[in-house]
Amino acid sequence: MRNLRHRSRSLLIVALALVGSTALAAPKKKPAPKKPAPANTDGGAGSGDSGEIEMDSGPGSGSASAGTGSDAAGGDIEMDENPKQGDLSADLAASDQNTAAVQTGPVKHTPISWKDIIVVIRKPFLKLHRVELQPFVGVTMNDNMITHQTGGGELAYWLTDVLAIGVEGMYYIHEFGEPYDLVARQARRLPTVNQYNWSGALDFHYVPIYGKFALLDRKLLQWEIGFTAGIGVGQSEVVPRDKTFPGFTNLLIQPNIGVNMRFFIAKWLTLQLGIRDYIFLDHFEPTDRSPTHDPTADEAKANADSSLINNIMFQIGLSFWLPTSFEYTTFR
Amino acid sequence: MKKLSQYLVSLAFLLVAVGTASAQVRLNNLPNEPPVRARRLLVAHRFEITPLFESSIDADFQHTVGGGLKLEYHFGDQFSIGVIGVASTSIHTSLTDNILATLPDQPMAGSKVPSQQQFLDHLNTMPVHGAAYVSWTPWYGKLAAFGAAYLAFDFYFQAGLAFAELSSSCPTTAGLCDDTHPGTSTMSGGVVVPPDDNPRNDPPLNSGNRLGLYLGGGIHVFLSDFIALDLTVRDYGFSDNPSGADFNADEFVGNNPKLGDDNRFLQHLFFGAGVSIMLPTTVKRTP
Numbered sequence: 001m002r003n004l005r006h007r008s009r010s011l012l013i014v015a016l017a018l019v020g021s022t023a024l025a026a027p028k029k030k031p032a033p034k035k036p037a038p039a040n041t042d043g044g045a046g047s048g049d050s051g052e053i054e055m056d057s058g059p060g061s062g063s064a065s066a067g068t069g070s071d072a073a074g075g076d077i078e079m080d081e082n083p084k085q086g087d088l089s090a091d092l093a094a095s096d097q098n099t100a101a102v103q104t105g106p107v108k109h110t111p112i113s114w115k116d117i118i119v120v121i122r123k124p125f126l127k128l129h130r131v132e133l134q135p136f137v138g139v140t141m142n143d144n145m146i147t148h149q150t151g152g153g154e155l156a157y158w159l160t161d162v163l164a165i166g167v168e169g170m171y172y173i174h175e176f177g178e179p180y181d182l183v184a185r186q187a188r189r190l191p192t193v194n195q196y197n198w199s200g201a202l203d204f205h206y207v208p209i210y211g212k213f214a215l216l217d218r219k220l221l222q223w224e225i226g227f228t229a230g231i232g233v234g235q236s237e238v239v240p241r242d243k244t245f246p247g248f249t250n251l252l253i254q255p256n257i258g259v260n261m262r263f264f265i266a267k268w269l270t271l272q273l274g275i276r277d278y279i280f281l282d283h284f285e286p287t288d289r290s291p292t293h294d295p296t297a298d299e300a301k302a303n304a305d306s307s308l309i310n311n312i313m314f315q316i317g318l319s320f321w322l323p324t325s326f327e328y329t330t331f332r
Numbered sequence: 333m334k335k336l337s338q339y340l341v342s343l344a345f346l347l348v349a350v351g352t353a354s355a356q357v358r359l360n361n362l363p364n365e366p367p368v369r370a371r372r373l374l375v376a377h378r379f380e381i382t383p384l385f386e387s388s389i390d391a392d393f394q395h396t397v398g399g400g401l402k403l404e405y406h407f408g409d410q411f412s413i414g415v416i417g418v419a420s421t422s423i424h425t426s427l428t429d430n431i432l433a434t435l436p437d438q439p440m441a442g443s444k445v446p447s448q449q450q451f452l453d454h455l456n457t458m459p460v461h462g463a464a465y466v467s468w469t470p471w472y473g474k475l476a477a478f479g480a481a482y483l484a485f486d487f488y489f490q491a492g493l494a495f496a497e498l499s500s501s502c503p504t505t506a507g508l509c510d511d512t513h514p515g516t517s518t519m520s521g522g523v524v525v526p527p528d529d530n531p532r533n534d535p536p537l538n539s540g541n542r543l544g545l546y547l548g549g550g551i552h553v554f555l556s557d558f559i560a561l562d563l564t565v566r567d568y569g570f571s572d573n574p575s576g577a578d579f580n581a582d583e584f585v586g587n588n589p590k591l592g593d594d595n596r597f598l599q600h601l602f603f604g605a606g607v608s609i610m611l612p613t614t615v616k617r618t619p
Contacts, residue, residue, distance in 0.1 A: 117409065144390050145427070179392050179427065184533075186577035187431050188445040213473025213485070217366075225475070287434075 123210070124222045126263045126326040127158040134272060136317025138170070138309070141275070142310065145180045146193045146239075148172045150313065156205060164205040168232070172196040190241040192284050197249070199278065201232025201256055221263060228258040228276065238285045238300070245289060248297040250304075252280040260315070269323035271316075278311040371618045373409065374484060374554055374610065376468065380404040382562050384606025386418050389565075391600075393574050396458045402562070402606060410469050414490075416566075417462035418604075428455070439507045439532065446532045446577075453502040453509065454576030456538040458600070461568055463546035465492025480559040484554040494546035494568040496600070499537040500576055509535045515584030527584060534585035536576025538595060544570025550604075558613035562606040571595045 118316035138150040147174070156166025174195045184190050214220055232254045238247040260274025283304035288295050294300040340343040382402035387396050399421025406412040415562075430446055439447045446454075472486035502509035512518070518525050550564030572595060578585055579594040587593040 142390055144392055182575060182577075182579070183427070183431065185581065186441075186446075186575055186579075187435065187451060189431050189434055191427075208479075209475050211473055211475025211479045211485070213471045213487075216470050221473075223473075223475075 007185070026308075069294065071102045115138075122328060123161070124153075125267065125270070126161060126328070127164070127321075128161045128326075130158050130326065132156040132158065132164070132319045133322065134317045134319040136315050138276075138313040138315035140311060141314050142312040144177045145191050146174050146176055146195065148174045148311075148313075150315075154204070154317075156176055162207045162226075166205065167200065167204045167247070168203055169198070169200040171198050183216045190286065192241065193239050194236040194250070194282055194284060195239055197235040197237055199232055199234030199252075199254060201230040201254065203228050203230035203232075203256070206263075223263045225259065225261055227254070228260065228274070230252055232256065232278075234278070234280065236282050238283075238304075240285060242289070245285075245295060245300070246297040246299040247285070248304075250283045250301075252282060254278045254280040262319070267326065268321045270319045270321070272319060274315050276313050276315055278309075278313065280309055280311070281306055282309045339356040362452045366618065368615065369490065369618065372484065372557065372615045373618065374472075374560075374615055375406040375486065375552070376408050376616075378406050379416070379611040380406065380412070380608050381611065382602050382606040382608040384416075384418070384562065386420070386566070386602050386604040389601040389603050391425055391574075393425055393428045393455050394457055395425055396420045396422055396461075396600075396602070397429070400462070402608075406469075407565070409472070412467045412469070413465070415462065417460070418602075419460055420458055422457040444530075444532070447507070449508060450532045454500065454536040454538075456498045456500040456536065456572070456574060456576055458496055459495070459499050461496035461600075463490075463492050463494045463548075463568065465490040465546055465548065465567070467548075486552050488550055488552070490546070490548035490550075490564075490566075492546045494542075494544040494570055496542045496544070496568060496570055496572075498539050498542060500536045502576070503538050504535075507533055509533060510586075511535070514586050515582065515588065527581060529583040531578035531583055531585050534578075537585055538576045542570035542572065544568060544597070550573070552608060557615045560608040560610065560612040562604070562608045564604040564606075566602045566604055568600040568602065569597060570600070572598045572600070574598070 061134055132155070134154045134156070136152055136154065140146075140148045140151070150170040152168060152170030154168035155165050156164045158164040172195070176193075180191055180193070205226050205228050206225050209226075210222070210224035212220055212222045234252045234254045235249055237249045240247045256276055256278045258274055258276035260272050260276075263271045263273075265271055283301065283306050286300055286303045286305060289295070289300055294303050348462045349364065383399070383402070384402055385397075385399050387397045400416060400418030402414060402416040404412050404414030412491055431451065435446060435448045435451055439450060453542070467488050467490045469486050469488040472484070474482060474484045476482050478533060511528060511530070511533045513525070513527065514531070515527050517527060546566070548564055548566040550562060551558040552562055554560045571593075573579055573585075573593075574597050576585065577594075579586060580591040582588045582591050585594050
């Protein structure tokens with residue numbers, strides 16, 4: 001008898017498990033059709049807390065209602081088609097709950113239809129009040145005499161989702177291009193060039209364009225296009241045509257403007273590609289420098305030739321975002 | 333003990349059953365659904381006609397600026413074939429102007445410095461260039477500008493064959509391209525005349541037709557269902573010697589059996605902007 005009781009208790013547990021699992025695994029039954037939505041009159045709503053959503057129903061639009069069971073919210077929502085199981089109901093229920101939570105006062109009844117609802121997904125990546133740490137590399141695009149490669153970093157704070165302020169720094173290395181050697185050999189002329197050593201800037205970023213794209217018709221990726229303007233300082237150094245003469249350095253005021261693309265990889269990681277134009281007045285070695293004319297660095301610097309330079313650089317970098325995640329503060 | 337084991341067996345069964353049930357519940361059709369529904373097929377099975385403007389990027393001696401036409405047929409969303417042809421004019425780069433300003437008017441005897449005319453006449457231009465290519469469009473999407481303008485776009489990459497007509501017009505007047513035997517000895521009146529080791533009076537040998545490789549990448553920004561802004565960076569790679577001067581330091585311009593030709597394979601980068609017109613002008617949509 002005792003064994004039987006034990007056995008029956010065990011069977012009860014097993015039965016419960018089977019019932020539970022069957023209930024969870026079974027497809028959801030179609031909800032019972034609800035009564036049609038009430039007529040679209042101001043006084044006809046069942047609830048004063050939510051607006052009615054009215055179908056542009058033709059004569060044959062008597063399809064099944066959503067039947068989410070959210071009667072407490074008071075709004076009846078009819079779908080054109082049978083609702084998908086699970087997600088939409090959950091979203092609507094959550095939406096109803098959110099609506100109930102914020103609509104505490106009387107709300108004017110304004111009948112609306114599905115055509116009045118614009119579906120906008122939430123931005124997949126929020127930058128508001130986050131810090132962006134971006135190591136990057138760059139290369140000169142518009143100087144065929146001397147090519148500069150840079151390694152640098154930027155620290156930016158996003159005041160809003162589209163505006164940021166940041167500081168950047170770069171260290172330059174250089175190599176001479178083919179024309180630098182060819183001109184010397186073919187035309188017997190030694191090019192006058194300066195190398196850049198370092199630079200830093202205070203930047204402001206504005207991101208007015210964002211979008212998404214499908215990669216190979218499979219993967220959806222989000223991206224955005226932003227503009228940058230800044231002001232900074234840098235140092236250039238004269239490369240003497242005659243190595244027996246000393247070079248000299250210049251401190252440069254460098255405004256910059258740029259455009260860049262950002263691809264969102266994870267909540268804490270993005271990829272940037274951009275073009276930046278660093279504009280400055282640089283000072284070059286005098287063309288008539290000789291042992292009797294501007295032989296010292298100070299003299300050469302005092303008589304240097306000046307020219308406005310646009311140093312256009314391509315930059316690519318990875319951004320690490322802090323905090324590493326974010327929460328939405330607006331409703332879905 | 334037996335009671336405990338029975339409870340444990342029951343509990344394990346319960347957990348397995350619930351776990352299995354939960355896993356089944358999570359299944360849905362999303363993985364099999366297309367990423368984008370009701371998408372406008374902006375390029376598939378359409379002809380693309382693009383009047384365009386093109387300019388060289390970072391040229392050494394002569395900027396090449398011109399206009400042309402791109403014709404392309406899109407087999408589907410991703411693949412297309414096309415041809416492009418551009419007629420151009422040339423503008424001196426600042427490097428050329430800076431060099432010219434320091435060169436003598438006339439050749440100086442015994443000097444290796446070219447005259448202004450020698451330097452200029454050896455430079456070549458590119459009156460016509462173009463390519464035939466296949467194009468791959470792996471990315472498409474839409475963007476919102478200033479929260480107001482919503483535009484469709486796609487990125488594409490191209491590869492194919494490049495062609496170019498190069499032109500240099502060095503006259504065979506005295507001191508200008510009048511060396512009849514650059515780099516070689518010749519007999520004159522029974523006397524061996526050695527090479528003059530002066531590349532400045534050699535024919536530049538940098539004109540004629542060239543075939544090479546073509547690479548490109550760009551973006552369509554659709555302003556309407558059938559008009560798109562087309563921005564492209566193109567690389568035409570072929571054998572060239574833009575300065576028309578001695579490149580391999582053998583003191584003559586030409587093909588050296590040991591050191592090779594002064595022409596060498598060079599990349600010619602261009603930026604192009606055009607307006608693409610898609611035909612037919614109406615688009616279809618995906619389901």
